[in-house]
Amino acid sequence: MSGEGPSLRERRRVETRRLIQSHALRLFAERGFDDTTVNDVARASGVSAMTVYRHFPTKEDLVLHGRYDHLVAAGVAARPADEPPVRRIGRALVETVRDLAGSADRELLLARLRLMVDTPALRARHLDSQFATQQAIAAALLGDAPEPDAEFRVGAAASACLAAMHVALTRWAREDGRPDLPGLVAAALAAAFGEEFGDDVD
Amino acid sequence: MSGEGPSLRERRRVETRRLIQSHALRLFAERGFDDTTVNDVARASGVSAMTVYRHFPTKEDLVLHGRYDHLVAAGVAARPADEPPVRRIGRALVETVRDLAGSADRELLLARLRLMVDTPALRARHLDSQFATQQAIAAALLGDAPEPDAEFRVGAAASACLAAMHVALTRWAREDGRPDLPGLVAAALAAAFGEEFGDDVD
DNA sequence: CACAACTTGTGAGCGACTAACAGTACGGTA
């Protein structure tokens, strides 16, 4: 038997999903998000509009699908527990971003950020998704049933860090990915918190 | 002539606007934002749907209309120029929020925040509007044509402050406006920046 | 009173999104 590999159905599913998303990102980059209809994406992908919606709950998810919450949360959890929360979170963000900016997903990430920067609906959705990231960070630092007050404080710290990172991501996309992304994130965090976040420093 | 008072047209205009918004907020509070159509709002207000759109560009603006950017920016500009940006912004936010939470708009503010907290679309739009606030703060601190690098640093600081404040606003709405709002905002800022933001302290 | 400016309602239409139904291909089973 051919191992426990995913079934044909599963492979097709992820393949059409990938196909649809790649056509979507291409069309959005060419004509803009608002000037591309879901029907356009469907036609370009050779499927019906309904199929697009079955794979992506909303048009915006064609761009935003793919969360990094667990990566960030794992990075935060991995940092020494005796660091103050802001440093823990901030440095974990810099590390996570370094991994992403060096990976094969770099171009994908850049394309998505470019769209986000100048499409209000996408920008808004992305900011709201940071709310989920914030909660993932809080869970990583405090466990599943945290005391409300501690959750409040950690939530404030996490959302402040994420907001600073967002400014860095925005600038990175605006400058077409030329600057060093982890450096930008570290600089944004330093500007906000008056502290070093480059992880070469001890 | 009857002075320079607003014309009849103008008075009617602001009156219908107020009427529509009050009916909208009432209906949204009763049935929820997503389960209330713009047509419902129009009917309740005794106007056509088109009129609603002429006064409010989108359904979401029925809740979000009314920006505080200029208030915040003025507050930031009013603080001593020798303070570091984060303290300047943070304390200005606490002061602005104190004014608002004590004013007659308090119930209106609370109603709008309640809707924002549990309606994803509104939450997202509100977060995105903080982007505009961030730019207003940067403009207040740096003038109209700032150097990109300084704008980046101030933007990071401002967005981090606003994110922390948002956590406080969320909690305030979740607890039905019972806690002291400026105190909550100060606590969130303190948790994020490890510094005091109550303006009684020197 | 006449004319311009403004506001509103109506109707048609687009696009995002959903629900219901039907057809087809896959996966395991006898």
Add this chain to the structure above:
DNA sequence: TACCGTACTGTTAGTCGCTCACAAGTTGTG
């Protein structure tokens, strides 16, 4: 191999947010 439940897809129709074009009524002005 033949069979059947399951999953995936397409089609159709419909709701809702939102825009445009046009007509009609009201307000302000000479």
